[in-house]
Amino acid sequence: MSNSSLPHADAFTAESLRDPHALYAKMRDEAPVQKVVLPQGLAVWLLTRYDDVRAALSDPRLRSDKSDVDGVLRNHLVSQEARESWVDELSGNLLNTDPPDHTRLRRLVNRAFTRRTVAAMRSRIEEVTDELLDALPRGIEVDLLASFALPLPIIVICDLLGVPPEDRGVFTDWSNALLSSADAAETAQAGQKMFAFLGALLAEKRARPADDLLSGLVQVRDEEDRLSEEELISMALLLLVAGNESTVNLIGNSVLALLRHPDQLAALRADPALLPGAIEEFLRYDGPINTATFRSTAEPVTFSGVTIPAGELVVVSLLAANRDAGRFADPDRLDVTRPAGGHLGFGHGAHFCLGAPLARMEGEIALGRLLARFPDIKPALALDELTYRFSTIIHGLEKLPVIV
Numbered sequence: 001m002s003n004s005s006l007p008h009a010d011a012f013t014a015e016s017l018r019d020p021h022a023l024y025a026k027m028r029d030e031a032p033v034q035k036v037v038l039p040q041g042l043a044v045w046l047l048t049r050y051d052d053v054r055a056a057l058s059d060p061r062l063r064s065d066k067s068d069v070d071g072v073l074r075n076h077l078v079s080q081e082a083r084e085s086w087v088d089e090l091s092g093n094l095l096n097t098d099p100p101d102h103t104r105l106r107r108l109v110n111r112a113f114t115r116r117t118v119a120a121m122r123s124r125i126e127e128v129t130d131e132l133l134d135a136l137p138r139g140i141e142v143d144l145l146a147s148f149a150l151p152l153p154i155i156v157i158c159d160l161l162g163v164p165p166e167d168r169g170v171f172t173d174w175s176n177a178l179l180s181s182a183d184a185a186e187t188a189q190a191g192q193k194m195f196a197f198l199g200a201l202l203a204e205k206r207a208r209p210a211d212d213l214l215s216g217l218v219q220v221r222d223e224e225d226r227l228s229e230e231e232l233i234s235m236a237l238l239l240l241v242a243g244n245e246s247t248v249n250l251i252g253n254s255v256l257a258l259l260r261h262p263d264q265l266a267a268l269r270a271d272p273a274l275l276p277g278a279i280e281e282f283l284r285y286d287g288p289i290n291t292a293t294f295r296s297t298a299e300p301v302t303f304s305g306v307t308i309p310a311g312e313l314v315v316v317s318l319l320a321a322n323r324d325a326g327r328f329a330d331p332d333r334l335d336v337t338r339p340a341g342g343h344l345g346f347g348h349g350a351h352f353c354l355g356a357p358l359a360r361m362e363g364e365i366a367l368g369r370l371l372a373r374f375p376d377i378k379p380a381l382a383l384d385e386l387t388y389r390f391s392t393i394i395h396g397l398e399k400l401p402v403i404v
Contacts, residue, residue, distance in 0.1 A: 012039055018388040020290065020395075021332070024048050024320035033306035038392055044294070044313040048320035050327040050344070052303040056316050058349030062295035065098040102350060105235065108220055109213070109354065118357040121156070125362055128155050129369050136404055141380040144400040148370070149251035150244075153362055157243030161236070162205065162212025170197065175241045179394045198236045213239070243355050246346075249288030249396030250363045254279070255370070256386070256400060257286055259379050261334045268336050269371060278336035279363050283345030284322045285334050290395040291315050292347055318344045319395055374404040 016023050027034065032049040047053050056062055097105060132148050150172075158168045174197070177190035202218055209215040217232055258265040268274055295314040300307050308314060321344050323331040328342070346353035353359070370377070380401035387398045 012036065012392050017290075017390055017392070017395075020317075020319060021286075021323055024317060024323065025332075028320060028324060032304045033308070038315075039390070042313065044315045045308050046291075047303055047314065047316045048324075049304055050321040050324035053316040053318065053321035053344060054348050056295065056301075056303065056314060057292065057344070057347060057351065059301065060098075061298050061301050062314055063098055063298050064293065064295055064351065065101070099350065105231065106350075106354065108217065109235065109239070113354050113358055115357050118361055121160070121358070122361060122365070124159065125152075125156055125365050126369070128152055129365050133369060133373050136374075138404060141401050141403055144255060144402045145248065145252050145397060146399070149248045149255075149366070149400070152251070152366055153244045153247035153359075156247075156358070156362060157240060160212070160243070161214045161239055162210050163201065163214075163240070167201070175244065176389070178241065179245065179389075179391050194237060195233060198233045198240075202232060202236060239355075242353070243358070245394055245396075246288050246353065246355065247359045247362045249394060250279075250282065250359055251366050252397050252400050253286045253288060253395070254282040254363065254367055255377075255402075256383070256397065257282060257334055258371075259377075259402075260383055264334050264336050265371075269375070272368060272372070274336050275364055275368050276360075277338070277340045279360055279367070280340035280343060280345075281334065281336050281338050282363070284328065284338075284343035286395070287318060287322060287343070287345035288394065288396055289345065289347075290319050291317050291392055292351070293393075315392075318347065377402055377404050379403075 027046070027048045032052060033045060033047055035043060036046050037043050047056055129152060132152055136142055136147055154168050154172070157163075158165070174190040174194045177186050178194065202214065205212075205215045205218045209218065214236060217235060258268065264278075268278055292315070295316075297308050297310050297312045297314060299310045301314075302308070322328070325331050346356040346359075380403050386400065389396050389398055
């Protein structure tokens with residue numbers, strides 16, 4: 001199968017990933033269920049309409065389990081290079097399991113992300129936010145992602161998991177390669193390095209346990225035998241990477257949306273009580289996640305009149321669904337007063353994002369304090385010059401230069 005034989009095969013080019021909304025609008029209208037090839041060399045069925053995406057995320061005929069997906073996945077790797085370099089050691093986590101394993105794994109970490117537990121973290125998040133904002137240079141160009149949006153969630157999730165401060169930055173490049181590289185060999189190398197790093201970190205937790213989430217998971221693995229070693233390492237990866245990526249891109253995309261819509265920025269400044277609802281609108285309008293993880297069809301399934309055979313890979317676009325005029329009025333308009341609810345920014349169904357309460361609170365604190373501290377924040381270059389990370393999963397900027 002070649003890209004040229006597929007309709008809208010440019011869905012995941014470097015250019016389209018910078019601003020996919022116009023292409024997704026065309027796909028929703030003309031071919032809402034179609035086959036495309038991902039940059040990794042994977043042939044998949046892509047869903048872009050809200051009703052299809054929401055239904056697919058909770059359809060038991062679409063399997064997330066690693067054992068189901070892996071065989072189908074290898075059958076759909078287009079290039080030999082991709083076949084030889086695909087890494088699956090890190091895929092045995094919540095995103096790649098179905099009940100009953102998913103239920104078991106989620107229960108083990110669910111207590112760390114309840115609303116009550118997350119609320120208890122507020123003072124620490126506020127403290128870190130203020131420290132980072134204090135350090136921003138005034139009157140000169142600064143990358144808001146590198147200086148603020150990126151370190152905030154890294155510090156918070158590492159505090160929660162028990163990652164030593166000196167190790168906080170070591171996995172950043174690997175995480176970026178895992179999520180943002182079109183080179184299969186680079187992705188594989190990053191996965192192997194991450195696997196070794198997490199194995200060593202968890203061995204340290206086993207030797208010297210502390211009052212943190214990773215130590216608790218190690219205890220469950222060793223004493224109760226409810227986690228395999230691969231599940232343990234894969235779970236650590238998910239918590240570290242997802243706990244960082246969702247929030248950094250939520251903050252970055254939200255600031256950019258406000259800079260592009262000064263009227264909405266003014267409305268939010270005039271009434272800070274709008275902020276919780278505005279976070280939901282940012283998640284709908286330009287959320288941090290482009291597509292959900294792979295599903296495989298256990299039997300034929302039909303969406304928008306198109307039947308996908310059994311044994312196929314399915315990918316759903318949360319970004320596309322959240323701009324569907326069939327669900328949201330005037331979907332391409334940012335409106336911080338829009339009634340909250342209904343968006344799929346954190347997914348839907350059993351795989352709804354475990355860390356959603358934490359990401360929401362981090363985003364609310366970060367944006368609220370940033371706007372209060374810096375009323376004259378402005379972009380340091382033309383907004384159409386900004387570039388996006390090359391990722392089919394993450395939707396976020398490479399840099400966000402501003403002057404505060």
